Amino acid sequence: MDNKLNEIRRKIRMLRADMLSAEDNIRKQVNRDEDCSAAATRLMAMRVAMVGLIGERNRLGGEERLLNVDERLKLEVRAASRKPSAGGDRLP
Secondary structure (H helix, E strand, O other): HHHHHHHHOOOHHHHHHHHHHHHHHHHHHHOOOOHHHHHHHHHHHHHHHHHHHHHHHHOOOOOOOOOHHHHHHHHHHHHHHOOOOOOOOOOO
């Protein structure tokens, strides 16, 4: 089951990257005043596939809890404070 869950997560990551690329292409087409209906239709199909993958991942127990704004900000502050300082804090 872990292999199946990892495979679904990999597919989700790849699909997200493809979706970002498609969105970028749509923006470029819009900026050039070109027809982007075909690209937009492909993007909507990708979104349908994403919903299916997320549903399958959740059925297998891989559901990930979404953080609220306060929780997310606390994580970002902790991540920034973990960076090593550039000098004087080293022990001899």
